[in-house]
Amino acid sequence: MSDHLNLIKLSVGTDGVEDLAAWQATPHAQTADGLPRHVTRMWPKREAELLQGGSIYWVIKGIVQCRQRILRLDEVTGQDGIRRCAIVLDPQVIRTNQALRRPFQGWRYLTATDAPADLSESRSTDDALPAELSAALADIGVL
Template sequence: MQTGDDSVDNHVNLVKLCVGADAVEDLEAWQAARRAGDPGHVLRHVTRMWPKREAELLAGGSLYWVFKGVILARQRILRLDEVIGEDGIRRCGIVLDPEIVRTAAAPRRPFQGWRYLAPADSPPDLPAGRPREEALPAELSAALAEIGVL
């Protein structure tokens, strides 16, 4: 679990758009449905590129999810699995902890694929008793981010 303590920065995180989900609840429901259909189901996100900073990811990194331009949640990265597609191409299966941890809202500009995210730049986890933080309107978030306030 990440506590926002920046004294241990020996890991790196990933940030990724949560395509097809408008809210954290959508991701939770989708993952729960996958596990319900197959109790042994391993939660993983398959991507074309294999992270070059694998050791740093596996030293405590998380995948931070972006919903509609705002980071709102993360999942701990457990391991990276090789996945060979039907086309014979090697891909990376990012295996995730089933626990989805809500984070403070942090705006992100659009991007493709995934990006590395330093611990110092990662939003803090929300307290356990606070299930969500309402995001600012996208236009306001973008304007604040542009001037360096968020």
């Protein structure tokens, strides 16, 4: 049994995996050392488990489509003076088997046993299905 924990997060406004990667390549979405980050209000209470090999699984258009390994958590202070958590990510985006997910606020913990498997090396460059088709197939249990 794995001793790491993952996060799952909606990628709001993202049209696909390539769009997520393009956003993360902008200076606004990066740390000072050039790594992609996602800033959130809440600091994960289970930080140690996340940092033992955990990933953030991205829900794009209602479907888990990819993940990125969590490298560290940095403290950042917003312009409003409020302390926030920057989840610093490995720049490699790993496509996963698609899994339907209903909308939710913020992020959630995701156990390793509940996380979608990575796509095989031979399928990692497959074109993504249209979101509507993926959702319909996932809804009937095909994906």
